[in-house]
Amino acid sequence: MSGQSIESLATALVVGGGIGGMAAAISLAERGVAVELIDLDPAWRVYGAGITITGPTLRAYRELGLLDQIKTAGAITNRTSLFRHDGSLIAVLEEPAIEEGLPATGGIMRPILHRIMQTRVRELAIPVRLGLTVTALENTGSGVAVTFSDASRGDYDLVVGADSIHSRVREIAFPHMAPPVPTGQGCWRISIRKPPGLDGAEFYLGHDNPCGITACGPDAVYMWMLTPHQPRETFMDEAELFAALHDLLRDFGGNAGWIRDTMTREDWINYRPLAAALQPGPWFAGRIVLLGDAAHATTPHLASGAGMAVESGIVLAQELARAGTVESGLQAYQDRRFGRCRDMIESSIAIGRLQLEHGDPAAHKALLEGALARLNQPF
Structure with a gap:
């Protein structure tokens, strides 16, 4: 969905062509920014099995205008069956939709989801350069001077680091951060x-x-x-x-x-x-900003890592459009995302710890239900 244009931002480079990077590229381009996207994989492939699409994730994809394609190509359901490990049924949980017009939950093969997003990137005529990353980033005051791994250079008003849990952008521009922890x-x-x-x-x-x-x-x-x-x-x-x-x-x-x-x-x-980590703020340095696993890497316990990356891409564009300056927009983006991402990561880690310690199932249930209820709230 298109939104308010971003008058203070003419060009942007998105580093990383995964779910978060594509969500940011789409959201910025729809607001009139001339976006370029680069990805390290020369074939722009994605490896992986399926992906669970929760209600909050479906809501984020609806914001991107991709919900119908996901419903068609994936599987939508409103129930989860709980079994003992031997296959005997414990309960069937009916899952209500979190908002009118949204499916309750579902799943899709990750390569198919990427193809849906890649198609939208191409529809927006976003230039995509593959087999490429960044080797140097220099804030110039009004933008970022970029050196690429093929020795080419470019200047942009904004650089978005959405280049995975092993982010090169994070390594270059954010010395106060550290790799995620097992x-x-x-x-x-x-x-x-x-x-x-x-x-x-x-x-x-x-x-x-x-x-x-x-x-x-x-x-x-x-x-x-x-x-x-x-x-x-x-x-x-x-x-x-x-x-x-x-x-x-x-x-x-x-x-x-x-x-x-x-x-x-x-x-x-x-x-x-x-591995997981909520990177400490600030998530931006001058005109360089992080999102997705580069800033808020999580575990799969809430099936929300991809959804949170999509949300962050959308929120980044929204706040830049609302702000008077790029810098104030980046601060507003961080302010809006930090607490929600912290809650999701800390809850996921706590659930995993309970599993490793064979903790009380009632405590596991309470943690899971509380975190999912909070994720259902508007982002």
């Missing part, structure tokens, strides 16, 4: 065809390693599992990933057990250790 958990994911009879999201509880299944399309799901992270010197290859996940599912019934018995080496399997 949480002690790891997350397994597998993309596989839809189990027969699955009609909504599923969670499997009562085991040391909780897991869940999210429908992402007519015949596609992804399953996740959280386990204590065991550091090792080398990455697991495909055979090791398959064998390890198959073994981790040995105690599970229901559709989680069906996935164990049906999975093949052809199914995409991934494991990654979890």
